[in-house]
Amino acid sequence: MTLLAAFSIFVLSLLVGFEVISKVPATLHTPLMSAANSIHGVVLVGAMLIAVSADNAIGYILGFIAAAFAGMNVVGGYVVTDRMLGMFRKRPVPPAPSAVTAGDPVTESVADRRDAELTR
Amino acid sequence: MSGVENGVELVYLLAAVCFVIGLHLMNSPATARRGNQVSAAGMIAAVVATLVLIIHAGTVKPIGWVVLIVGAAFGAGLGLLSARRVAMTAIPQLVSLFNAVGGGAAAIVAIYDFVTTTTNGGAAEMGSKGIVATVLDVIIGAVTFAGSLIASGKLQGTISSSPIVFTGVRILNIVLTVVMLGGGIWLIAAPPTSDAAAIGLLAAVLVASLAFGVTMVLPIGGADMPVVISLLNAFTGTAVAMAGFVVNNSVLIIAGALVGASGGILTKLMADAMNRSIPAIVVGGFGTGDSAGDTAAVAGGSLREVKADDAAIQLAYASKVIIVPGYGLAAAQAQHEVRELADLLESRGVDVSYAIHPVAGRMPGHMNVLLAEANVPYSLLREMDEINPDFPRTDVALVIGANDVINPAARRPGNPVSGMPILDVDHAKSVIVIKRSMATGYAGIDNELYSDPKTGMYFADAKKGLAELVAAVKTLVG
Numbered sequence: 375m376t377l378l379a380a381f382s383i384f385v386l387s388l389l390v391g392f393e394v395i396s397k398v399p400a401t402l403h404t405p406l407m408s409a410a411n412s413i414h415g416v417v418l419v420g421a422m423l424i425a426v427s428a429d430n431a432i433g434y435i436l437g438f439i440a441a442a443f444a445g446m447n448v449v450g451g452y453v454v455t456d457r458m459l460g461m462f463r464k465r466p467v468p469p470a471p472s473a474v475t476a477g478d479p480v481t482e483s484v485a486d487r488r489d490a491e492l493t494r
Numbered sequence: 495m496s497g498v499e500n501g502v503e504l505v506y507l508l509a510a511v512c513f514v515i516g517l518h519l520m521n522s523p524a525t526a527r528r529g530n531q532v533s534a535a536g537m538i539a540a541v542v543a544t545l546v547l548i549i550h551a552g553t554v555k556p557i558g559w560v561v562l563i564v565g566a567a568f569g570a571g572l573g574l575l576s577a578r579r580v581a582m583t584a585i586p587q588l589v590s591l592f593n594a595v596g597g598g599a600a601a602i603v604a605i606y607d608f609v610t611t612t613t614n615g616g617a618a619e620m621g622s623k624g625i626v627a628t629v630l631d632v633i634i635g636a637v638t639f640a641g642s643l644i645a646s647g648k649l650q651g652t653i654s655s656s657p658i659v660f661t662g663v664r665i666l667n668i669v670l671t672v673v674m675l676g677g678g679i680w681l682i683a684a685p686p687t688s689d690a691a692a693i694g695l696l697a698a699v700l701v702a703s704l705a706f707g708v709t710m711v712l713p714i715g716g717a718d719m720p721v722v723i724s725l726l727n728a729f730t731g732t733a734v735a736m737a738g739f740v741v742n743n744s745v746l747i748i749a750g751a752l753v754g755a756s757g758g759i760l761t762k763l764m765a766d767a768m769n770r771s772i773p774a775i776v777v778g779g780f781g782t783g784d785s786a787g788d789t790a791a792v793a794g795g796s797l798r799e800v801k802a803d804d805a806a807i808q809l810a811y812a813s814k815v816i817i818v819p820g821y822g823l824a825a826a827q828a829q830h831e832v833r834e835l836a837d838l839l840e841s842r843g844v845d846v847s848y849a850i851h852p853v854a855g856r857m858p859g860h861m862n863v864l865l866a867e868a869n870v871p872y873s874l875l876r877e878m879d880e881i882n883p884d885f886p887r888t889d890v891a892l893v894i895g896a897n898d899v900i901n902p903a904a905r906r907p908g909n910p911v912s913g914m915p916i917l918d919v920d921h922a923k924s925v926i927v928i929k930r931s932m933a934t935g936y937a938g939i940d941n942e943l944y945s946d947p948k949t950g951m952y953f954a955d956a957k958k959g960l961a962e963l964v965a966a967v968k969t970l971v972g
Contacts, residue, residue: 375742375744377624377739380738380739380742380744380747383744383747383748383751384735384738384739384747384748384751385751387510387735387747387748387749387750387751387752387755388751388752388754388755389755390514390752390755391517391731391751391752391753391754391755391756391757391758391759392755392756392758392759394514394517394518394752394756395517395518395520395521395756395759395760396759397521398520398521398760398763399521399522399523399877400763400767400850400852400858400859400877401523401850401859401862401872401875401877402520402521402522402523402526402859402862403760403763403764403767403852403857403858403859404585404586404589404857404858404859404860404862404863405520405526405530405859405863406517406520406526406756406760406859407589407723407724407727407757407760407857408585408589409516409517409520409526409529409530409533410517410727410731410752410753410756410757410760411589411592411593411596411727411730411753412530412533412534412537412592413513413516413517413533413537413731413749413752413753414596414600414727414730414731414734414749414750414753415537415592415596416509416513416537416540416734416745416746416749416750417596417599417600417603417734417737417746417750418541418566418599419540419541419544419743419745419746420599420600420603420734420737420738420740420741420743420746421562421565421566421599421602421603422541422544422545422548422562422566423544423548423603423741423743424602424603424606424607425548425554425558425559425561425562426548426551426553426554426558427553427610428555428558428561428606429555429558432606432609433606433609433610434557434558434561436602436605436606436609437558437561437562437565437606438561438564438565439565439598439599439602440565440598440599440602440603440606441561441562441565441566441569441599442565442566442568442569442572442595443569443595443596443598443599443602444566444569444595444596444599445565445566445567445568445569445570445573446569446570446572446573446592446595447569447573447592447593447595447596447599448537448541448570448573449569449570449573449574449577450570450572450573450574450576450577450588450592451573451577451589451592451596452530452533452534452537453573453574453577453578454577454580454585454588454589454592455530456527456530456531456534457577457578458582458585458863459526459527459530460527461582461863461866461867462523462526462527462862462863462866462872
């Protein structure tokens with residue numbers, strides 16, 4: 375890839391990035407930041423490429439740190455974003471409030487488990 | 495270019511498409527989760543393709559494999575564990591931490607490349623390899639790494655969340671900027687011919703950048719922290735794109751630029767929601783030096799304190815209640831208690847809804863996540879512009895640990911919250927405020943709503959206070 379080609383890709387990707395999330399509601403600002411955060415975990419690819427040419431102690435140390443950092447960024451980022459978004463479940467607003475507890479046993483058990491997690 | 499390399503490039507393109515579609519799906523709560531999954535699928539494809547590429551290249555030494563696999567597995571395990579374990583209230587600092595390591599990894603890619611190129615072929619070789627990208631990657635990556643760690647520490651409470659300003663910080667910043675940019679330009683324009691000098695110069699740039707990251711974030715106050723994290727997130731994206739130039743890899747360039755640009759837009763959206771300008775935030779200090787005298791007269795005003803029983807009766811016999819959750823609710827992790835109270839009131843036929851200020855919680859949208867965790871359907875969560883007209887028809891506005899976002903002083907000029915959009919809580923027929931103490935919010939000014947005759951102050955921790963309210967409603971009105 376020539377430098378010019380790389381630069382063209384860079385500029386066009388910037389434009390796409392500006393356009394793609396133009397009107398996101400405030401509700402999603404935190405999850406979106408987290409999602410964007412996990413996408414830059416792609417630096418793991420860069421860390422892997424270090425390993426290709428590393429052949430001395432400095433190379434191995436830098437490669438190890440880069441791989442660990444990037445691995446943490448990418449895996450943690452996606453998992454935490456998914457956990458956050460998993461909570462945005464669409465449920466019908468119950469007409470009679472008693473339905474809240476009786477209506478959906480699966481959801482309830484999940485919520486109970488989370489309660490337990492939180493108090494632990 | 496061999497067949498394998500072509501194939502890998504195509505997979506990279508596919509991954510890039512996944513990232514774009516994934517981000518686009520994040521525009522709506524209904525599709526957001528799928529968006530994240532699409533993006534994750536793209537990431538897995540990119541990593542597998544790279545694995546194929548380096549196996550095909552066949553130059554990775556056994557020890558290189560060990561380093562790569564152990565390193566990545568160690569980091570991934572740590573990331574997985576913290577992402578699973580973290581309480582929803584602590585999400586912002588975790589995102590900031592992931593941001594730090596991402597920026598750090600990007601900087602290391604450039605440092606490694608620089609060190610190997612200089613020791614293998616002399617510093618002069620660098621010129622043809624895009625030294626500009628290397629320098630930018632090191633600077634941006636290092637600033638993000640240090641800055642995000644500080645931001646994370648501030649949100650966690652390990653470092654004081656109030657603006658930290660020390661004498662000489664301006665001069666120090668100027669010195670650091672000169673070293674950082676001057677050294678960078680020197681490396682680009684006239685790289686030292688000796689390897690040791692070139693590496694030494696890069697090390698100086700690296701150290702100055704790390705220090706600059708620290709001094710940039712330290713003077714920024716807690717309320718502005720989300721905007722800073724978002725800004726640093728955009729920085730990391732840019733650093734990753736630069737790393738893409740350094741290792742000549744298309745998917746790094748595309749993904750990095752995407753995050754850089756979308757992170758920039760997001761930063762602006764967040765700053766707009768708080769009526770703050772990004773340069774003003776970076777220059778530092780929420781309300782520092784602003785007049786504190788404006789609302790000082792209120793401080794001694796008569797407060798009406800209410801007990802759980804009074805508040806419970808007021809709520810139970812209301813026909814319309816709006817709950818205004820704020821930072822205090824997030825900090826006390828009282829989201830489950832608030833839902834219990836709302837359910838109880840609804841079972842008595844009270845119309846309950848939630849007014850969510852764009853910056854409620856610790857981060858824009860954070861309150862939505864917390865309430866979603868407590869199984870509050872997001873259709874009950876109403877945004878500021880939508881719910882403000884409802885306040886005059888509301889019997890009780892129940893404010894839980896919110897302060898600056900409901901301060902009527904924001905409608906007047908001349909104080910730190912001036913111009914910030916607020917929830918019109920003072921238009922409700924009566925107001926109950928659950929708050930631990932009379933301490934001021936981030937803006938550091940008093941809230942005249944508290945001394946309003948129709949406001950009852952219920953001094954308690956959000957979690958405990960809500961639990962007592964639930965108990966009181968149950969015993970008093972069955």
